[in-house]
Amino acid sequence: ESVKKYYQLELSGDSTEVVKEYKERIRKEYFPNRGYGAARSSVSRKVISDFKKISIHTKDVVILLLYRTEMMLEFTIAYGDIDEAFYNSLESSYEQACKLIKSETLQVEYQIYCQELVGKANNFGWGVYEGLEDSFEECFGEKP
Numbered sequence: 001e002s003v004k005k006y007y008q009l010e011l012s013g014d015s016t017e018v019v020k021e022y023k024e025r026i027r028k029e030y031f032p033n034r035g036y037g038a039a040r041s042s043v044s045r046k047v048i049s050d051f052k053k054i055s056i057h058t059k060d061v062v063i064l065l066l067y068r069t070e071m072m073l074e075f076t077i078a079y080g081d082i083d084e085a086f087y088n089s090l091e092s093s094y095e096q097a098c099k100l101i102k103s104e105t106l107q108v109e110y111q112i113y114c115q116e117l118v119g120k121a122n123n124f125g126w127g128v129y130e131g132l133e134d135s136f137e138e139c140f141g142e143k144p
Contacts, residue, residue: 015055018054026048027071029044030044031071037075039072039075041086044071044072045093048064062110065097069094069097070117072090073090073121091131091132095135098114098136098138114140117132118132132144
């Protein structure tokens with residue numbers, strides 16, 4: 001399956017559909033079509049890990065990392081305070097995305113989205129806002 005997806009990406013050059021499929025897998029972990037999301041960080045982390053194996057564009061990995069961060073922020077907004085491990089995973093995802101953005105010089109493309117994500121964490125505990133703010137500043141050279 002992953003080999004098939006890799007060649008689909010390699011040959012078509014258009015990763016839109018595959019990225020969309022992986023985003024849907026992440027979304028379902030936090031916001032399934034029915035019931036409450038399990039919000040297991042390990043599951044959404046594995047989706048990204050699986051995607052990295054087939055990805056040919058770093059930009060697509062950035063998209064998934066930021067989307068995962070967004071889903072985790074939205075889950076917290078919807079269901080309330082979670083736990084430290086959840087937030088550490090959220091911050092790690094955002095930090096990884098920021099490092100890739102900086103290394104690939106994609107700041108112009110992602111600055112507004114990254115800034116919006118930091119803003120969503122404004123009232124969070126566990127130092128989440130500060131962690132995201134630090135990653136943003138490191139990547140973009142300014143405060144959000």
